[in-house]
Amino acid sequence: xxxxxxxxxxxxxxxxxxxxxxxxxxxxxxxxxxxxxxxxxxxxxxxxxxxxxxxxxxxxxxxxxxxxxxxxxxxxxxxxxxxxxxxxxxxxxxxxxxxxxxxxxxxxxxxxxxxxxxxxxxxxxxxxxxxxxxxxxxxxxxxxxxxxxxxxxxxxxxxxxxxxxxxxxxxxxxxxxxxxxxxxxxxxxxxxxxxxxxxxxxxxxxxxxxxxxxxxxxxxxxxxxxxxxxxxxxxxxxxxxxxxxxxxxxxxxxxxxxxxxxxxxxxxxxxxxxxxxxxxxxxxxxxx
Numbered sequence: 001x002x003x004x005x006x007x008x009x010x011x012x013x014x015x016x017x018x019x020x021x022x023x024x025x026x027x028x029x030x031x032x033x034x035x036x037x038x039x040x041x042x043x044x045x046x047x048x049x050x051x052x053x054x055x056x057x058x059x060x061x062x063x064x065x066x067x068x069x070x071x072x073x074x075x076x077x078x079x080x081x082x083x084x085x086x087x088x089x090x091x092x093x094x095x096x097x098x099x100x101x102x103x104x105x106x107x108x109x110x111x112x113x114x115x116x117x118x119x120x121x122x123x124x125x126x127x128x129x130x131x132x133x134x135x136x137x138x139x140x141x142x143x144x145x146x147x148x149x150x151x152x153x154x155x156x157x158x159x160x161x162x163x164x165x166x167x168x169x170x171x172x173x174x175x176x177x178x179x180x181x182x183x184x185x186x187x188x189x190x191x192x193x194x195x196x197x198x199x200x201x202x203x204x205x206x207x208x209x210x211x212x213x214x215x216x217x218x219x220x221x222x223x224x225x226x227x228x229x230x231x232x233x234x235x236x237x238x239x240x241x242x243x244x245x246x247x248x249x250x251x252x253x254x255x256x257x258x259x260x261x262x263x264x265x266x267x268x269x270x271x272x273x274x275x276x277x278x279x280x281x282x283x284x285x286x287x288x
Contacts, residue, residue: 009150010143010146010147010150013103013104013107013146013150014107014111014142014143014146016104017104017107017108017110017111018107018111020108020111020277033077033177033201042069042070043056043059043067043068043069043070044067044068044070045065045066045067045068046060046065046066046067046068047068050068051068054068054069054070055067055068055069056068056069076117076118076119077113077116077118077119077176077177078118078119078120078121078135078172078174078175078176078177079109079110079113079118079119079120079121079135079176079177079178079179080120080121080122080123080135080168080172080176080177080178080179080200081106081109081110081120081121081122081123081145081179081181082123082125082164082165082168082178082179082180082181082182083102083106083122083123083124083125083149083181083182084102084125084126084159084161084180084181084182084183085099085124085125085126085130085152085154086125086126086127086154086156086157086158086159086182087126087157087158096272097272098183098207098208098209098272099149101207101270101272101276102149102181102205102207103146103149103150104276105181105205105207105270105276105280106122106145106146106149106179106181107142107145107146107149108276108277108280109179109280110142110145110146111142113177114137114138114139114142117137118137118177119135119136119137120135120136120137120141120142120145121133121134121135121136121172121176122145122148122149123164123167123168124148124149124152124154125159125160125161125163125164125167126154126155126156126157126158126159126160127156127158127159127160127163128155128156128160128163129163129164129167130152130154130155130156131148131152132167132171133145133148134171135176159182159185159186160186160189161180161182161184161186161189161192161193162188162189162192162193164180165180165189165192165193165196166192168196168200169195169196169199169200172200175199175200175201176200176201177200177201177203178196178200178201178202178203179202179203179204179205180202180203180204180205181205181207182204182205182206182207183206183207183208183212184204184206184252184253184255184256185249185252186252187252187255189259190255190258190259190262190263193259193260193263193265194259194262194263196263197263197264197265202260202263202265202266203265203266203267203268203283204256204260204265204266204267204268205267205268205270206253206256206267206268206269206270207270207271207272208269208270208271208272209271209272209273210271210272210273212249213246213249213250214242214245214246214249215234215241215242215245215246266283266287268280268283
């Protein structure tokens with residue numbers, strides 16, 4: 001992809017997702033994810049309805065007029081976007097591939113965080129951590145993240161969610177809001193997730209295509225595993241083949257839901273032909 005085409009794609013995504021974050025998600029994001037606590041702001045004269053526990057007795061004694069301490073939420077937070085860039089994210093039978101929907105969701109979340117002056121970081125992972133962009137503030141930083149999501153070429157096609165979570169734990173010393181965007185066709189990450197969710201506010205966003213859920217009956221088909229590169233001749237007319245595939249797929253989905261539920265982390269399931277706007281908004285409102 002040349003520079004001109006890349007910039008055009010980045011701009012298109014910015015216009016769409018920034019509008020969403022400005023008009024829909026900004027307030028919901030703020031009310032859902034709280035700051036680290038309350039910090040002292042100022043002292044002012046007591047007004048009817050003020051909490052008497054906040055009276056500043058030193059100032060009150062000095063001025064002979066009741067004064068109260070005013071506190072405000074310490075708002076600055078860190079959002080970490082963990083994005084699966086494995087081969088299976090290139091799957092898509094509807095208008096968009098999974099990785100394109102993931103990019104839009106990540107951009108919307110990033111702009112929502114920017115509205116609140118929060119820092120945003122990025123981890124791209126396959127079966128290893130492919131790229132780490134440390135958290136920073138500002139529009140130009142978000143645009144860099146979008147560029148990486150569009151043009152990054154991973155070295156590997158596998159998926160290892162546990163390895164990515166371990167890396168995140170090591171680099172994030174302060175509590176962060178973490179969104180893991182993947183199809184979660186993976187396993188062996190339950191314990192790692194539980195440990196990470198003990199410190200960080202984690203949400204898994206499963207992006208999937210409806211045609212992944214069941215194998216269609218279309219005869220003998222040559223298929224390639226996007227994560228291993230292996231070519232297979234598959235008889236989709238076979239009931240046992242379709243049954244085994246469905247079993248494999250739903251076991252992965254059940255593992256994902258069970259792992260996140262038991263760790264106390266949140267989940268959003270988003271099919272590529274559904275509105276991720278409604279899914280995100282509904283999640284924020286439930287949590288808020």
